[in-house]
Amino acid sequence: MPELRKDPVTERWVIIATDRARRPTDFTRQTVTLKGGFCPFCPGNEAKTPPEILAYRNGNGGERDKPGWTVRVVPNKYPALGIEGGLDRRADGMFDKMNGIGAHEVIIESPEHAQTLASMPEKRIEDVLWAFRDRIVDLKRDRRFKYILIFKNHGEAAGATLEHSHCQLIALPIVPSRVAEELQGARRYYELKERCIFCDIIHQESGDESRVVAENAGFLTVSPYAPRFPFETCILPKKHESAFENANSGDFADLAKMIKLVIGKMDAVLERPAYNMVLHTEPMSGPDSADYFHWHVELMPKLTKVAGFEWGTGFYINPTSPEEAARYLREAVVEAPELAVR
Amino acid sequence: MPELRKDPVTERWVIIATDRARRPTDFTRQTVTLKGGFCPFCPGNEAKTPPEILAYRNGNGGERDKPGWTVRVVPNKYPALGIEGGLDRRADGMFDKMNGIGAHEVIIESPEHAQTLASMPEKRIEDVLWAFRDRIVDLKRDRRFKYILIFKNHGEAAGATLEHSHCQLIALPIVPSRVAEELQGARRYYELKERCIFCDIIHQESGDESRVVAENAGFLTVSPYAPRFPFETCILPKKHESAFENANSGDFADLAKMIKLVIGKMDAVLERPAYNMVLHTEPMSGPDSADYFHWHVELMPKLTKVAGFEWGTGFYINPTSPEEAARYLREAVVEAPELAVR
Numbered sequence: 001m002p003e004l005r006k007d008p009v010t011e012r013w014v015i016i017a018t019d020r021a022r023r024p025t026d027f028t029r030q031t032v033t034l035k036g037g038f039c040p041f042c043p044g045n046e047a048k049t050p051p052e053i054l055a056y057r058n059g060n061g062g063e064r065d066k067p068g069w070t071v072r073v074v075p076n077k078y079p080a081l082g083i084e085g086g087l088d089r090r091a092d093g094m095f096d097k098m099n100g101i102g103a104h105e106v107i108i109e110s111p112e113h114a115q116t117l118a119s120m121p122e123k124r125i126e127d128v129l130w131a132f133r134d135r136i137v138d139l140k141r142d143r144r145f146k147y148i149l150i151f152k153n154h155g156e157a158a159g160a161t162l163e164h165s166h167c168q169l170i171a172l173p174i175v176p177s178r179v180a181e182e183l184q185g186a187r188r189y190y191e192l193k194e195r196c197i198f199c200d201i202i203h204q205e206s207g208d209e210s211r212v213v214a215e216n217a218g219f220l221t222v223s224p225y226a227p228r229f230p231f232e233t234c235i236l237p238k239k240h241e242s243a244f245e246n247a248n249s250g251d252f253a254d255l256a257k258m259i260k261l262v263i264g265k266m267d268a269v270l271e272r273p274a275y276n277m278v279l280h281t282e283p284m285s286g287p288d289s290a291d292y293f294h295w296h297v298e299l300m301p302k303l304t305k306v307a308g309f310e311w312g313t314g315f316y317i318n319p320t321s322p323e324e325a326a327r328y329l330r331e332a333v334v335e336a337p338e339l340a341v342r
Numbered sequence: 343m344p345e346l347r348k349d350p351v352t353e354r355w356v357i358i359a360t361d362r363a364r365r366p367t368d369f370t371r372q373t374v375t376l377k378g379g380f381c382p383f384c385p386g387n388e389a390k391t392p393p394e395i396l397a398y399r400n401g402n403g404g405e406r407d408k409p410g411w412t413v414r415v416v417p418n419k420y421p422a423l424g425i426e427g428g429l430d431r432r433a434d435g436m437f438d439k440m441n442g443i444g445a446h447e448v449i450i451e452s453p454e455h456a457q458t459l460a461s462m463p464e465k466r467i468e469d470v471l472w473a474f475r476d477r478i479v480d481l482k483r484d485r486r487f488k489y490i491l492i493f494k495n496h497g498e499a500a501g502a503t504l505e506h507s508h509c510q511l512i513a514l515p516i517v518p519s520r521v522a523e524e525l526q527g528a529r530r531y532y533e534l535k536e537r538c539i540f541c542d543i544i545h546q547e548s549g550d551e552s553r554v555v556a557e558n559a560g561f562l563t564v565s566p567y568a569p570r571f572p573f574e575t576c577i578l579p580k581k582h583e584s585a586f587e588n589a590n591s592g593d594f595a596d597l598a599k600m601i602k603l604v605i606g607k608m609d610a611v612l613e614r615p616a617y618n619m620v621l622h623t624e625p626m627s628g629p630d631s632a633d634y635f636h637w638h639v640e641l642m643p644k645l646t647k648v649a650g651f652e653w654g655t656g657f658y659i660n661p662t663s664p665e666e667a668a669r670y671l672r673e674a675v676v677e678a679p680e681l682a683v684r
Contacts, residue, residue: 001424002442004516005434013516015422015442080357080659082343092347093546095567100344100357151651159651170657174346174355178656204435225437228653278654298654309493309501311570311652312620312640314520315512317422 003321005226009185009197010178014226014316022230022319024269024328027303031272032155034114034163040077041164043067043111049074053105054134056127070124071131072108073169079104080170087144087173101144103171107131108164116154116165118263118272118334125256126249128167132279133252135169136245140284145171147179147283155274158302167277175283182280183289190292198294199240201225211322213329214261218254221262223322223329229304230320231270233262233329235297242293244281259297264334266301273301345663347568351527351539352520356568356658364572364661366611366670369645373614374497376456376505382419383506385409385453391416395447396476398469412466413473414450415511421446422512429486429515443486445513449473450506458496458507460605460614460676467598468591470509474621475594477511478587482626487513489521489625497616500644509619517625524622525631532634540636541582543567553664555671556603560596563604565664565671571646572662573612575604575671577639584635586623601639606676608643615643 003016040048046065054073055064062068075083081102089098109128110120117125136148152167153159175183189197205211205222213221213233221235235258237251247255266273281295310316345358382390388407396415397406404410417425423444431440451470452462459467478490494509495501517525531539547553547564555563555575563577577600579593589597608615623637652658 001427002422004440004442006438008437010519012519017422017442080344080359085343092567093550094542095350095546096348098346100346100359149655149657151654153651172657176655176657177352177354178654181656200436204437208435225434276651276654278651300654309495309618309620312493312520312618312642313491313518314523315491315514315518 007224007226008189008201010181011185012181012226012228012314012316014228014318016226016321017317017319018321023324024231026319027230027270029271029273029303030155030157032157032163032274033272036113039113039162039164041072041106041108041162041166042113043069046072049106050077054131054138056131067111069111071110071127073131073135074106074108076104076106076168081172098173101173103139103142103145103169105135105169107135107150107167107169109166113164116263117152117259118267120165120260122253122256122260125260126252129247129252129255132167132169133245133247136281139169139171140245142171143285144173145284147172147175148281149176149179150279152275152277154277155302157274158276160274179280179283183283183293186292186294187289196240196292196294198236198296202236202238211326213265213326214258216254216258216261218251219258221258223326225322227318227322227325228310228316229300230318231266231301231303231325231329232322233266233299233325235259235262235299237295240294242282242290242295244279244295255297261334262299262329265329265332266299268332268334269328270301270303273303275299275301349566349568350531350543352523353527354523354568354570354656354658356570356660358568358663359659359661360663365666366573368661369572369612371613371615371645372497372499374499374505374616375614378455381455381504381506383414383448383450383504383508384455385411388414391448392419396473396480398473409453411453413452413469415473415477416448416450418446418448418510423514440515443515445481445484445487445511447477447511449477449492449509449511451508455506458605459494459601460609462507462602464595464598464602467602468594471589471594471597474509474511475587475589478623481511481513482587484513485627486515487626489514489517490623491518491521492621494617494619496619497644499616500618502616521622521625525625525635528634528636529631538582538634538636540578540638544578544580553668555607555668556600558596558600558603560593561600563600565668567664569660569664569667570652570658571642572660573608573643573645573667573671574664575608575641575667577601577604577641579637582636584624584632584637586621586637597639603676604641604671607671607674608641610674610676611670612643612645615645617641617643 055069056071087098211223278298282289282293397411398413429440491512553565620640624631624635
């Protein structure tokens with residue numbers, strides 16, 4: 001008998017089609033492989049990107065826009081939004097519009113072309129997280145922006161156009177709808193219970209264990225109770241905190257370990273799939289969400305080929321139960337080749 | 343300068359990236375072609391589907407589950423939901439679930455394997471619409487169901503697994519989230535203005551014309567003001583009505599003409615793309631939506647390859663403005679080869 005399950009935060013129902021349960025090997029997986037060729041993100045090609053906004057260099061040496069960096073942040077060469085100008089909110093008949101103002105940046109995670117978040121040393125992943133934080137703190141000062149979205153498209157099937165491992169940051173004058181839904185659901189729960197719904201989820205999932213993928217000192221990774229996609233996971237900080245940028249260095253060390261482990265597990269179980277990673281943190285301004293929101297990282301491997309129907313309906317059929325997915329991921333042994341820190 | 347536009351019904355903001363405007367030829371289009379092979383939906387193979395629920399036959403002759411039908415409705419052989427049993431809503435710790443109860447049917451639109459909604463005679467498309475209506479009226483009597491969703495995946499890229507033209511119907515014990523968002527937005531507008539927001543949109547778009555794709559006696563087709571996808575269109579009945587099944591035979595004749603025309607235009611401009619079609623009508627029970635909801639058909643050609651990021655954020659970047667898309671579609675001349683009615 002298939003099950004209908006409700007996501008406690010967004011209140012979206014999904015069908016968990018356990019009758020036609022699909023194991024990892026049932027999906028037509030497309031392993032992400034390197035094709036090579038010219039790469040504008042590799043050291044030596046710094047002139048092929050717009051000038052850097054931020055870069056970390058060993059020993060603080062080295063010249064701007066020259067090799068020697070470990071993490072490098074540049075504006076997106078083809079930005080979806082323009083950085084200059086005012087919002088100019090206005091009516092268009094009965095409709096509403098504003099100028100497409102925002103920041104669109106690229107965080108190049110490593111100077112090494114072949115590295116991924118599964119193969120990079122934990123220390124290097126920590127640096128990437130610090131770069132997220134530094135950019136958020138800087139952009140928060142711009143009062144035009146209401147939200148900063150950090151995400152990763154890994155592999156062509158997940159939307160990546162360049163294979164050198166990178167994340168993207170978009171600063172927006174609005175809160176994207178899926179984050180708005182989470183905020184609204186979390187606020188409703190807080191009004192009812194005076195507790196953070198994510199903290200309650202962490203408590204319940206730690207006790208139950210059937211959907212736990214991994215746990216370390218600071219973080220718990222679970223398969224959500226009502227996931228839209230097979231093998232979707234969520235990494236939650238165990239300590240309540242609404243804003244990613246308030247995490248401390250211990251948190252970033254634990255998160256780096258967790259990201260490396262969970263992506264390693266995904267790579268082992270699903271044969272290095274394409275995936276999307278999204279950071280959900282609280283909006284910059286707007287209602288005070290410190291009590292009821294709880295930042296987290298969502299990981300969605302791209303296993304099912306089509307989504308047109310889901311776009312039109314918001315209705316999802318997931319052929320793998322989260323308990324089954326969690327069991328595969330939990331039991332996976334990661335033997336990622338870790339390159340030495342340079 | 344890119345623009346941020348708000349969908350007036352769902353209040354979702356999208357980026358219209360006019361700076362990197364993409365014309366029809368800029369998309370990597372995958373023309374839907376027929377591969378042939380054994381087809382369980384072709385006449386003579388009726389035994390390969392579950393027994394028919396409904397079929398129209400010329401002159402009311404012919405035997406059940408035998409050739410001679412023009413439209414045939416059968417249960418989905420691999421249903422996402424089970425039809426037998428109670429909902430058994432229950433708690434699972436802090437979570438909510440219920441049994442996956444529902445109907446999952448297939449509407450086979452034509453006995454001819456190679457027909458599509460662009461090539462079929464209008465009279466035959468009308469029959470398909472009557473089949474939708476008859477199934478809705480029948481399933482509405484089942485008090486377990488809250489919503490009936492009719493949709494079409496055309497072409498492999500849009501999720502079709504069989505190429506013989508067909509729609510699917512899913513009767514659900516819940517209202518899918520995207521429909522719920524539309525209902526909520528339309529109700530909010532009605533509370534403020536005491537007018538149907540869709541009627542207001544029809545009025546504004548008819549006057550403006552820049553986003554009008556086509557119009558006939560009963561229907562207006564527009565590119566929505568804030569579309570998520572390039573070349574997305576919406577077919578709206580000009581007369582206010584919340585429920586599809588209340589349409590009369592004149593409405594169905596006009597809608598059949600409009601569907602054939604718009605899909606013909608899409609085929610001409612985008613070289614027979616894969617697409618999804620969704621019917622949004624009011625829920626069966628729940629709050630009375632007769633005054634504020636307005637049924638409509640949404641058409642989404644599958645042009646952009648990836649959507650993982652959009653899944654995670656609800657945030658859409660559309661590289662083609664709706665004015666540009668509407669102009670291409672409006673000016674397209676359809677020369678669809680219409681096969682004679684048998």
